[in-house]
Amino acid sequence: MTANGWLQILFLLLVVLLVTKPLGGFMARVFGRERTWLDPVMRPVERILYKLTGVDESHEMEWKEYALALLLFSGVSMILLYVLQRVQLWLPWNPQKLAGVAPALAFNTAASFTTNTNWQNYVPETTMSYLTQMVALAYHNWVSAAAGMALAIAFIRGIARREQKTIGNFWVDLVRGTLWVLAPLCLIGALVLVSQGVVQNLKPYDTVQVLDPYQTPQLGADGKPVNGPDGKPLMQTVSQQVIAQGPTASQEIIKELGTNGGGFFNVNSAHPFENPTPFTNFLEMFCILAIPSAFTYTLGKMTGSPRHGWAVWAAMALLFLAGVTTAYWAEARGNPLVTAAAQHSTQHSASVQATGNLEGKEVRFGVANSALFATVTTDTSCGAVNAMHDSFTPLGGMIPLINLMLSEVIFGGVGAGMYGMLVFVILSVFIAGLMVGRTPEYLGKKIEAYDVKMAMLVILIFPLAILVFTAISVLYSFGTSAMSNAGPHGFSQVLYAFTSAVANNGSAFGGFSGNTPWYNTSLGIAMLLGRFMMILPMLAIAGSLAGKKQVPATLGTFPVTGPLFTVLLIGVVVIVGALTFFPALSLGPILEHLLMMAGKTF
Amino acid sequence: MKKNLITAVLMTVVTTIFFGLLFPLLITALAQVLFPKQANGELLTRNGKVVGSRLIGQSFTSPGYFHSRPSSAGTGYDAANSSGSNLGPTNQSLIARVQGDADRLQAENPGAAIPMDLLTTSGSGLDPHISPEAAEFQVPRIAKERKLSDDVVREAVRQHTESRQFGFLGEPRVNVLELNLTLDEISAKPAAH
Numbered sequence: 001m002t003a004n005g006w007l008q009i010l011f012l013l014l015v016v017l018l019v020t021k022p023l024g025g026f027m028a029r030v031f032g033r034e035r036t037w038l039d040p041v042m043r044p045v046e047r048i049l050y051k052l053t054g055v056d057e058s059h060e061m062e063w064k065e066y067a068l069a070l071l072l073f074s075g076v077s078m079i080l081l082y083v084l085q086r087v088q089l090w091l092p093w094n095p096q097k098l099a100g101v102a103p104a105l106a107f108n109t110a111a112s113f114t115t116n117t118n119w120q121n122y123v124p125e126t127t128m129s130y131l132t133q134m135v136a137l138a139y140h141n142w143v144s145a146a147a148g149m150a151l152a153i154a155f156i157r158g159i160a161r162r163e164q165k166t167i168g169n170f171w172v173d174l175v176r177g178t179l180w181v182l183a184p185l186c187l188i189g190a191l192v193l194v195s196q197g198v199v200q201n202l203k204p205y206d207t208v209q210v211l212d213p214y215q216t217p218q219l220g221a222d223g224k225p226v227n228g229p230d231g232k233p234l235m236q237t238v239s240q241q242v243i244a245q246g247p248t249a250s251q252e253i254i255k256e257l258g259t260n261g262g263g264f265f266n267v268n269s270a271h272p273f274e275n276p277t278p279f280t281n282f283l284e285m286f287c288i289l290a291i292p293s294a295f296t297y298t299l300g301k302m303t304g305s306p307r308h309g310w311a312v313w314a315a316m317a318l319l320f321l322a323g324v325t326t327a328y329w330a331e332a333r334g335n336p337l338v339t340a341a342a343q344h345s346t347q348h349s350a351s352v353q354a355t356g357n358l359e360g361k362e363v364r365f366g367v368a369n370s371a372l373f374a375t376v377t378t379d380t381s382c383g384a385v386n387a388m389h390d391s392f393t394p395l396g397g398m399i400p401l402i403n404l405m406l407s408e409v410i411f412g413g414v415g416a417g418m419y420g421m422l423v424f425v426i427l428s429v430f431i432a433g434l435m436v437g438r439t440p441e442y443l444g445k446k447i448e449a450y451d452v453k454m455a456m457l458v459i460l461i462f463p464l465a466i467l468v469f470t471a472i473s474v475l476y477s478f479g480t481s482a483m484s485n486a487g488p489h490g491f492s493q494v495l496y497a498f499t500s501a502v503a504n505n506g507s508a509f510g511g512f513s514g515n516t517p518w519y520n521t522s523l524g525i526a527m528l529l530g531r532f533m534m535i536l537p538m539l540a541i542a543g544s545l546a547g548k549k550q551v552p553a554t555l556g557t558f559p560v561t562g563p564l565f566t567v568l569l570i571g572v573v574v575i576v577g578a579l580t581f582f583p584a585l586s587l588g589p590i591l592e593h594l595l596m597m598a599g600k601t602f
Numbered sequence: 603m604k605k606n607l608i609t610a611v612l613m614t615v616v617t618t619i620f621f622g623l624l625f626p627l628l629i630t631a632l633a634q635v636l637f638p639k640q641a642n643g644e645l646l647t648r649n650g651k652v653v654g655s656r657l658i659g660q661s662f663t664s665p666g667y668f669h670s671r672p673s674s675a676g677t678g679y680d681a682a683n684s685s686g687s688n689l690g691p692t693n694q695s696l697i698a699r700v701q702g703d704a705d706r707l708q709a710e711n712p713g714a715a716i717p718m719d720l721l722t723t724s725g726s727g728l729d730p731h732i733s734p735e736a737a738e739f740q741v742p743r744i745a746k747e748r749k750l751s752d753d754v755v756r757e758a759v760r761q762h763t764e765s766r767q768f769g770f771l772g773e774p775r776v777n778v779l780e781l782n783l784t785l786d787e788i789s790a791k792p793a794a795h
Binding site: 004007008011049052053054055065068069072073075076077080123125126134135136138139142143171174178183186187190191194195196197198199200201202203205206208209210211212214215216217219238241242243244245247249250251265266267270271272273276277278279281282334335337338341342343344352353354355356357358359360361362363364365366369370385386387388390391392393394397484485486487488489492493509510511592595596600601602 | 603605606607608609610611612613614616617618620621622623625626628629630632633634636637640641642643644645651652653654655656657658659660661662663664667671677678679680681682683684685686687688689690691692693694696697698700701704715716717718719721722723724725726727728729730731732733735766767768770771772773775779782783786
């Protein structure tokens with residue numbers, strides 16, 4: 001680890017902290033339908049949108065109607081996404097003449113982008129046309145993020161309102177979040193990205209004459225070298241390079257701001273056209289964290305308890321620092337097997353530079369920014385990557401996995417992180433209430449059996465989906481065939497896939513080949529469960545809280561501000577995660593670490 | 603139910619046009635006007651021929667060129683098929699590959715410490731950069747092949763070394779394609795003395 005590495009990590013956290021209050025306050029005004037400086041531009045657009053779609057903006061919804069509107073919108077837009085992939089061959093902006101996407105893969109991708117997961121079982125460069133990327137995929141980056149924000153706001157309203165049946169209007173929240181928060185930030189952000197070298201065009205792929213043509217074995221359709229009549233592999237001269245292009249920046253910015261994570265290119269933010277400079281790398285990480293972090297202030301503002309918002313922020317920041325420290329330490333330490341292999345070939349000692357584990361990492365980012373990005377992207381529900389998590393050291397790769405297993409509440413996805421964390425907050429208050437033997441209260445609301453049952457439902461469905469699907473997959477050949485690494489690492493790949501799917505993250509141990517009937521289906525279902533089976537109980541809690549009376553705080557009320565609450569909240573998050581997933585982790589990354597230290601390879 | 607369903611359909615159509623179509627087209631238009639070079643991939647030309655992108659690495663195998671890092675994209679630096687190796691830390695193929703590359707590099711420059719980036723593939727398989735150490739490691743070979751002094755080659759490396767952005771972001775790095783283009787220019791010129 002280096003001082004400069006730490007400087008970059010702390011600088012990011014500082015900048016995120018600095019925007020939390022202004023952005024969070026702005027969001028509170030936007031969703032509270034107060035006046036903002038963007039009104040002269042956005043208000044007319046908003047009115048037109050409502051007119052076109054038949055929305056009555058004065059209508060208030062109970063939680064069931066709010067949930068119904070969300071489900072209908074997700075369903076309809078998911079069908080459109082599926083259809084667009086299937087028929088892309090006949091649509092414009094397909095300069096590479098890419099064929100329609102196969103049904104199972106199209107279903108998986110539709111589920112993936114509708115649920116804000118952006119798990120990618122396909123290689124974008126060779127599968128998706130420009131039109132599909134813009135209209136079908138990038139579009140869902142907008143609305144799945146806006147839907148997440150709407151839900152978090154609905155939950156916060158549930159806490160803030162007293163003796164009311166309603167929690168807002170889904171359509172209004174969706175539209176206002178998109179127009180006031182996402183659109184202006186994306187417009188500026190996309191242009192900044194382009195100025196740094198992120199491509200934005202609709203031209204066909206470029207073919208260039210390389211400087212130094214070279215010989216390489218000819219590959220057959222199966223990816224294996226083809227042998228000539230003399231039994232030797234046929235060689236071919238490569239003198240050209242085909243460079244994939246496309247409307248990247250406009251997707252890149254919402255991919256980060258909406259914590260979506262679906263790459264325009266196969267290798268996501270490791271690709272020089274998605275993330276060309278250290279500054280774009282910083283900007284992308286900042287965009288991932290900005291809105292989730294700001295939501296803590298929005299929570300404090302809308303519930304009239306700013307200190308509660310900051311206490312939640314502190315818990316998130318501490319968990320973030322714990323994760324990034326471990327990942328950075330493990331990656332900077334490097335892979336002893338690689339060092340030994342390199343030294344083996346030489347008579348000299350210390351003949352390899354100790355610069356940490358660089359397999360799957362870009363030189364411009366180095367170890368610090370790769371470990372940081374991996375932590376940021378899995379703390380939130382983003383899932384963009386700037387380095388290959390599959391090639392991280394066992395412990396370095398375990399941190400992203402653990403972050404997902406804590407159900408992405410460390411800042412979390414836009415909105416999704418907030419309502420995920422609030423479920424843990426309710427659980428913490430409940431546990432504190434049990435400890436002192438009183439009915440738990442949360443910001444003046446009694447937390448009763450119904451609320452805790454719903455919270456537990458959220459917390460139990462999550463590991464159930466992950467562990468059951470993983471267990472089935474590792475028992476049968478249709479599941480194990482997707483592993484590209486042997487030994488415990490293969491198990492980690494499957495575990496990571498389902499954790500990422502249910503947590504709606506979308507990052508992967510990338511060697512895993514999930515484009516099979518089993519995984520397209522099971523991962524698709526896992527993603528839908530992870531999104532909607534969390535949202536329904538969560539909205540039920542919101543509806544229940546909104547209807548409750550305000551009870552005045554007394555001496556016996558457990559305060560949800562200050563360090564004691566922060567520590568309790570961290571404790572609950574970590575203990576629930578650890579108790580649930582430690583056995584699985586010990587079979588994967590922990591075992592692999594021990595075997596690596598013992599010099600074992602597979 | 604029915605009212606919300608109608609709204610869901612209309613909302614999907616209208617927002618798709620707004621954010622799926624108009625937004626990317628607006629950004630494309632603005633990008634093409636404001637930053638035409640960057641928006642099209644920073645293509646480099648030599649004698650009127652496009653020879654690559656400044657941001658996308660290429661394979662170099664001749665001894666007279668600086669070599670890029672190993673790549674797992676297609677058959678190597680396939681910019682229509684970006685990919686990392688995705689080899690896990692305990693994968694035998696990873697260890698075997700590193701051993702093979704280390705043997706080759708050690709033979710090329712005995713005694714010098716091998717920079718780690720020359721032994722590892724990048725995440726994208728298209729990394730346009732190597733570390734300054736990896737460039738320094740190759741200087742003697744280039745100088746010998748091109749019959750240049752070490753210092754001339756080092757000066758070219760220095761020219762194409764980018765330091766940390768704003769002094770602290772990222773890592774120092776050398777752009778391999780641009781460096782090799784400069785080398786060709788130097789070699790094409792008659793010696794200055």
